[in-house]
Amino acid sequence: MDGTGAAPQKGTVTQRAIEQIKQMIAEGTLEPGQRLPAERDLAARLGISRSSVREAIRALTVLGVLEARHGSGVYVTRLQAGDLLETFGVVADLSRGERLVELLEVRRILESTATALAAARITPDRLAEVEEHLTAMNATDDPDRILAHDLAFHRAIAEAAGNETMAAILEGLSSRTFRARVWRGYQEAGAIARTRREHAAIHRALAARDPEAARTAAAAHVREVEEWLRGRLGQ
Numbered sequence: 001m002d003g004t005g006a007a008p009q010k011g012t013v014t015q016r017a018i019e020q021i022k023q024m025i026a027e028g029t030l031e032p033g034q035r036l037p038a039e040r041d042l043a044a045r046l047g048i049s050r051s052s053v054r055e056a057i058r059a060l061t062v063l064g065v066l067e068a069r070h071g072s073g074v075y076v077t078r079l080q081a082g083d084l085l086e087t088f089g090v091v092a093d094l095s096r097g098e099r100l101v102e103l104l105e106v107r108r109i110l111e112s113t114a115t116a117l118a119a120a121r122i123t124p125d126r127l128a129e130v131e132e133h134l135t136a137m138n139a140t141d142d143p144d145r146i147l148a149h150d151l152a153f154h155r156a157i158a159e160a161a162g163n164e165t166m167a168a169i170l171e172g173l174s175s176r177t178f179r180a181r182v183w184r185g186y187q188e189a190g191a192i193a194r195t196r197r198e199h200a201a202i203h204r205a206l207a208a209r210d211p212e213a214a215r216t217a218a219a220a221h222v223r224e225v226e227e228w229l230r231g232r233l234g235q
Contacts, residue, residue: 085172120209
């Protein structure tokens with residue numbers, strides 16, 4: 001520590017290393033799939049210690065920016081949105097109370113937009129996939145099967161929207177753990193019939209290729225979950 005009692009600035013050095021490596025990737029100095037320079041060479045290039053470089057690499061690996069290949073070295077990943085946004089799922093899984101309501105607000109905005117885009121862009125094959133999951137949801141009372149088809153229903157719609165980044169964010173916001181909690185609560189509240197009707201309304205709008213109807217149906221569906229959760233929280 002210095003005379004002020006402040007902690008060592010190692011975290012700051014590591015953060016600077018993270019930013020420098022990210023900048024190298026953003027500028028094209030390091031391309032997706034390219035191997036990073038050796039740890040010693042990278043430390044010399046960035047003007048920091050090897051331990052700080054090691055910590056920066058570890059952090060960027062957790063974030064999906066880098067990947068360590070045993071016996072080969074460290075490489076830049078493909079930088080796909082799904083890989084980089086995986087942490088959204090962790091946020092949804094671990095959040096409780098009011099934070100969950102906030103996440104649902106974000107999901108309502110994004111999912112309604114994605115569903116509107118899907119109504120304009122969905123292919124016959126993808127529409128058939130959505131319908132298949134809707135039919136399967138309606139044909140069972142098994143919570144696990146309903147949950148699986150619910151997830152697949154919304155995933156197919158997000159993919160049909162044609163925006164990989166939006167689909168990746170929605171995948172995280174719609175994590176299986178979170179959905180399972182909602183389905184358990186819905187069962188207790190006797191609301192499964194209502195949510196099936198909401199899914200059917202979304203499908204009808206997609207089949208009609210009606211973006212505004214799709215946007216409205218998707219927003220209403222997520223808002224129902226929001227209001228149910230607010231009620232549970234006493235807000």
